[in-house]
Amino acid sequence: MSKKTYATAIRDTIAEEMRRDNHVFIMGEDIETLGGVFGCTRDLYKEFGTARVRNTPISEAGIVGAGIGAACAGMRPIVELMYMDFTLVAADQILNQAAKTRYVFGGKPRIPLVIRGQQGIGRGNAATHSQSLETFFMHIPGLKVACPSTAADAAGLLRTAIRDDNPVMFFEHKALYALKSEVPDNPDYIIPFGKADIKRAGKDVTIVASLLYVSRALEAADELAKQGIETEVIDPRTLVPLDMETIVASVKKTGRFVVVHEAHRNAGWGAEVASQVTESAFRYLDAVPIRLGAKACPLPFNAVLESAVVPSVKDIIDAAKAVCYR
Amino acid sequence: MISKERKLWIYKTMNQIRHFEQKAQSLFEQNKLRGSVHLYAGEEAIAAAVCALLRDEDYITSTHRGHGHCIAKGATLDRAMAELMGKTTGYCKGRSGSMHIADFEKGNLGANAIVGGGIPIAVGAALAAKLRGSDQVAVSFFGDGASNEGTFHESLNLASVWKLPVILVCENNGFGISVPTWQSTSVEDISIRSTSYNIPGVTVDGNDVYAVYKAAEAAIKRAKEGKGPTLIECKTCRHMGHWTGDPQTYRTKKEVEEWKTGRDPIKMFRNKLLENGDFTVEDLDKIENDAVKEADDAAEYAINSPEPDPASVMEDVFYIKQEAAV
Secondary structure, three states, X not given: OEEEEHHHHHHHHHHHHHHHOOOEEEEEOOOOOOOOOOOOOOOHHHHHOOOOEXXXXXXXXXXXHHHHHHHHOOOEEEEEEEEHXXXXXXXXXXXXXXXXXXXXXXXXXXXOOEEEEEEOOOOOOOOOOOOOOHHXXXXXOOOEEEOOOOHHHHHHHHHHHHHOOOOEEEEEEHHHOOOEEEEOOOOOOOOOOOOOEEEEOOOOEEEEEOOHHHHHHHHHHHHHHHOOOOEEEEEOOEEEOOXXXXXXXXXXXXXXXXXXXXXXXXXXXXXXHHHHHHHHHHHHOOOOOEEEEEOOOOOOOOHHHHHHHOOOHHHHHHHHHHHOOO | OOOHHHHHHHHHHHHHHHHHHHHHHHHHHOOOOOOOOOOOOOOHHHXXXXXXXXXXXXXXXOXXXXXXXXXXXXXXXXXXXXXXXXXXXXXXXXXXXXXXOOEHHHOEOOOOOOOOOOXXXXXXXXXXXXXXXXXXXXXXXXXXXXXXOHHXXXXXXXXXXXXXXXXXXXXXXOEEOOEEHHHHOOOOOHHHHHHHHOOOEEEEEOOOHHHHHHHHHHHHHHHHOOOOOEEEEEEOOOOOOOOOOXXXXXXXXXXHHHHHHHXXXXXXXXXXXXXXXXXXXXXXXXXXXXXXXXXXXXXXXXXXXXXXXXXXXXXXXXXXXXXXXX
């Protein structure tokens, strides 16, 4: 085990995979000498050269499309988008091309493509650079969606993503990059997709959270414990595939369910999870499930306003208490 | 110089495309074939002359008007027709229909129903070739309308900056559905747009096999020498409407008749072949008759092929790794 930041875990995993398989290469904006705006490709060009660590023009549709083409032609490209908000500039290539290529072409092509980058609040990047867009990509069949919340998860999930023969949308969180945790040194350390992680076990209430909200849910759980409520915090880790089995088993045990994410609450992925929980464990529920998410307004610049849009730790505590009738 | 053998192949391919489409149109009119069918008739010289220069390992991307490219890149008429009819024996098991036929084994990375969608994908395939150090080239076929899409401009820039072995073949048939190019496009010759990207651009008579062949030959040579992309604009005319059933209020019958009688690419090529004494009337008639028969047989094959099983509808959304048997 080594203690490293989330950003370093990502960087090291890319390097290890590039060492292991010369089909793997990475392209994106400012990833070469600058090492990416968030440092996730720092110094990679020194080891692998600028053919495999490619600076690109600011042409998101072009570079995602080039990633698809390279994947169709047998390579294993990683496309870094500086902000996942920019997926919208490349939306056709992601949603109409990458997601559908295998299916429409009769199941022959494999598209081993990773599109990764960061999203979310925390740096005052305002409306077009602070959104949480993972739900979008969950809705269109043909894409896998990963959302790591720790350095170890980032390493294990990214390795799985790079080795997967399907397009993977890999959502990192800008506020997690500097966070340190223990990461296994094994260069084959993988976390299979579709396996949720119980980040804290508890018997009274189930809270499902991802990305930045895993740490916030854990913070809420500490406070709830002081008030005599034992919280089970589950991180699905991948939204496609989604491990409903683990979530439903937990709800059957606790009878109470809260889901919290930074994505907008309205039609956010929490609605899908809550709906599936209701379908699968209705008789076990002792309270109506609660969904928490960002308010239905764009992310504002001002720090006070930004915090007012997304759920707070107190909101999570209140929701957990509400389903426990406390 | 085009070898005699290759001339014969081009003439055969042009006839296969023409008769395949005539058959498809007749099936459509009999309601035996559904969806959007965009006929390539009148533009056959382009696909046939360009693909005559490609090997199986070279890549193409195509468009919604893709039958010609698909056949010229090696698709057999029977499986192509079966795809148009949505049958299991079709190239894409009935998932695609007319607009998305692909055959990766023959280097056809797919027709693409999004205008301009295939251009960056061809750039990516060329990038893969360059990274591998192979001598493969990629050709992207697209229409005049696509030259107003962002992906066209992003792709030309990217391919130029990276000196990729890609040939961009713009089939300018004068209309984007009903909108004439003078109304939609800032330049009369789309090839001029190459100057913005510091690559060669050439405009040729797209109905003249020899002119298209010569331009493509030079572009492929340049690509293989590592000098980067070329834009070839082929001026042409589609004989039919944008789609089967298009009332064609935007152009006169006389205009189209002139192209059909005076500038039909198959007739033009046939006359040249006879003039030069390459082949006899009997030689060429036989090729034409064979193409008619092949198209008829393809229709028979497609009609008699089974419909897909509804239970198979969820297959192939993702590639699933087959676990080794224990």
